[in-house]
Amino acid sequence: MIETYKLWIVIIGLGVGSYLLRFAFIGFVGNRPIPDWMRRHLRYTAVAILPALVAPQVAWPAATGGDLDLPRLAAATATLAVGLVTRNVFAAIFAGAGTLYLLLFMLA
Amino acid sequence: MPATTPKTQTPRSAFWKGVKDGGPFVLVVGPFALLFGVLATEAGLNVFETLAFSIAVIAGAAQFTALQLLVEDTPTVIVLASALAVNLRMAMYSASLTPYLGAAPLWQRAMAAYFTLDQSYACSIMQFEAKPQMTVPARMAYFFGTVAPVAPAWYVFTFVGAAIGTRVPESWALDFALPITFLALLAPMLRTPAHLIAAFVSIVVSLLAAGVPYSLGLLIAGVIAMMAGAQAEVIIERRKAGS
Numbered sequence: 001m002i003e004t005y006k007l008w009i010v011i012i013g014l015g016v017g018s019y020l021l022r023f024a025f026i027g028f029v030g031n032r033p034i035p036d037w038m039r040r041h042l043r044y045t046a047v048a049i050l051p052a053l054v055a056p057q058v059a060w061p062a063a064t065g066g067d068l069d070l071p072r073l074a075a076a077t078a079t080l081a082v083g084l085v086t087r088n089v090f091a092a093i094f095a096g097a098g099t100l101y102l103l104l105f106m107l108a
Numbered sequence: 109m110p111a112t113t114p115k116t117q118t119p120r121s122a123f124w125k126g127v128k129d130g131g132p133f134v135l136v137v138g139p140f141a142l143l144f145g146v147l148a149t150e151a152g153l154n155v156f157e158t159l160a161f162s163i164a165v166i167a168g169a170a171q172f173t174a175l176q177l178l179v180e181d182t183p184t185v186i187v188l189a190s191a192l193a194v195n196l197r198m199a200m201y202s203a204s205l206t207p208y209l210g211a212a213p214l215w216q217r218a219m220a221a222y223f224t225l226d227q228s229y230a231c232s233i234m235q236f237e238a239k240p241q242m243t244v245p246a247r248m249a250y251f252f253g254t255v256a257p258v259a260p261a262w263y264v265f266t267f268v269g270a271a272i273g274t275r276v277p278e279s280w281a282l283d284f285a286l287p288i289t290f291l292a293l294l295a296p297m298l299r300t301p302a303h304l305i306a307a308f309v310s311i312v313v314s315l316l317a318a319g320v321p322y323s324l325g326l327l328i329a330g331v332i333a334m335m336a337g338a339q340a341e342v343i344i345e346r347r348k349a350g351s
Contacts, residue, residue, distance in 0.1 A: 001152055002151060002152055002153070002178045002179065006178070006184055007153065007157060007178065008157075009184050009188075010174055010178060010184060010187050010188060010191075011157070011160055011161050011164050011165070012164065013184075013188045014164070014165050014170065014171075014174055014188060014191050014192065015164030015165050017188065017192045017195070018165050018166075018167055018170060018192065018195045018198060019221060019222060021192065021195055021196065021198045021199045021202070022198045022199070022201070022202050022221040022222065022224040023202065023217075023218065023221035024199050024202055024203075025199065025202040025203040025205075025206045026202045026205055026206050026209060026210060026217050026220060026221055026224075027202075027214070027217055027218060027221055034203045037338070039200070039203065040338040040341055040342070041334050041335070041337075041338045042196060042197065042199060042200040042203075043200065043337070043338070043341075044302070044303065044306045044333070044334045044336075044337030044338055045193065045194070045196040045197050045200075045330070045334055046169070046194065046197050046293075046294075046297055047294065047297050047298065047303045047306045047307045047310070047333070047337065048306045048307075048309075048310050048329075048330045048331075048332075048333035048334040048336075048337060049173075049190070049193050049194050049310070049326070049329075049330040049333075050169070050194070050290050050291075050293065050294045050307075050310075051294060051307045051308075051310035051311045051314065051329075051333070052310045052311070052313065052314035052325070052326050052329035052330055052333065053173060053176070053190075053194075053290055053314075053326060054287045054290045054291055054294075055310070055311040055314045055315050056314055056315065056318050056325070057284075057286075057287045058287060059315060059318075060318070061283070061284070062180075062283060063281065063283040063284070072284055072287075075284060075287075075288060076287060076288070076291055079287075079288050079291040079292050079295070080291050080294070080295050082295075083291065083292050083294070083295020083296055084295045084296075084298065087295070087296040088296070089136065089292045089293060089296060090136070090139075090292075092288075092291065092292035092295055092296075093288055093289065093292045096288035096291065096292065097285075097288060100281060100284055100288070101281070104281060
């Protein structure tokens with residue numbers, strides 16, 4: 001169970017922090033150029049964080065008590081593969097969910 | 109995009125062009141907002157808290173990240189740091205829009221900052237680069253046009269998801285909805301070898317660092333992977349220039 005005070009700290013903190021990130025350049029920096037090295041690092045933030053968020057959940061899913069689980073591993077692989085080939089977020093989601101449900105159903 | 113003869117756009121027509129370009133994204137944003145509403149309710153948030161989350165943060169990936177870490181009972185500081193790291197790309201969007209919108213009045217820029225989303229950024233930067241003759245007021249109007257359908261959809265579908273959330277049965281295996289969503293968002297972003305390297309380093313380090321306390325493994329993996337991506341880009345560029 002999430003404690004209420006902690007939830008609100010996160011909602012408000014994340015709201016203010018996200019706003020400041022969005023305001024940073026358009027508001028404070030104005031028309032000054034951004035250094036190349038910073039632009040280069042910012043380019044990779046999303047692809048650096050999202051896999052780190054997912055990988056442990058695929059390797060040790062909470063739903064199975066941390067044991068590697070074939071339906072979940074296959075679903076993750078299918079999502080990534082279809083996403084890479086089609087470049088379409090929804091095709092990837094359907095492929096992943098479809099694989100997960102099919103295997104959960106077959107192995108049940 | 110049809111090649112029309114360039115004529116100066118009025119802010120009004122620019123606004124409606126923005127609405128037209130942003131409109132289709134409702135089909136993408138709606139289901140994500142719905143999923144956030146459902147998962148937040150499953151995690152124990154009430155409808156008001158869930159809606160406040162979407163209004164205050166208005167960024168899908170960061171909200172999903174924060175929600176998951178809250179469920180795992182991660183320390184507050186780590187929840188904030190990780191979710192903000194996911195949102196660092198907003199700073200990049202802000203930077204990239206500045207040459208086009210930086211001359212607008214401060215109150216307009218302050219409002220535009222709140223509505224800097226993946227969708228409004230993607231539409232606007234394409235439009236501004238294609239139509240360099242647009243005036244600053246027309247650009248601002250276009251930008252707000254793109255968010256006019258997207259932002260309300262984000263709020264409304266969050267609310268709908270929260271309202272139906274507790275009625276979703278356990279057998280739907282929603283625990284894995286987030287990993288699938290994240291992977292689906294990730295795959296189309298892997299455009300260059302440097303992006304692939306960053307993602308690969310991220311996976312390896314996050315698994316090696318899984319035992320690090322306070323969920324710090326996520327941030328460690330993120331920082332190292334980001335540096336790996338930037339470094340790979342430099343090396344690849346240098347090779348291209350050298351050969």
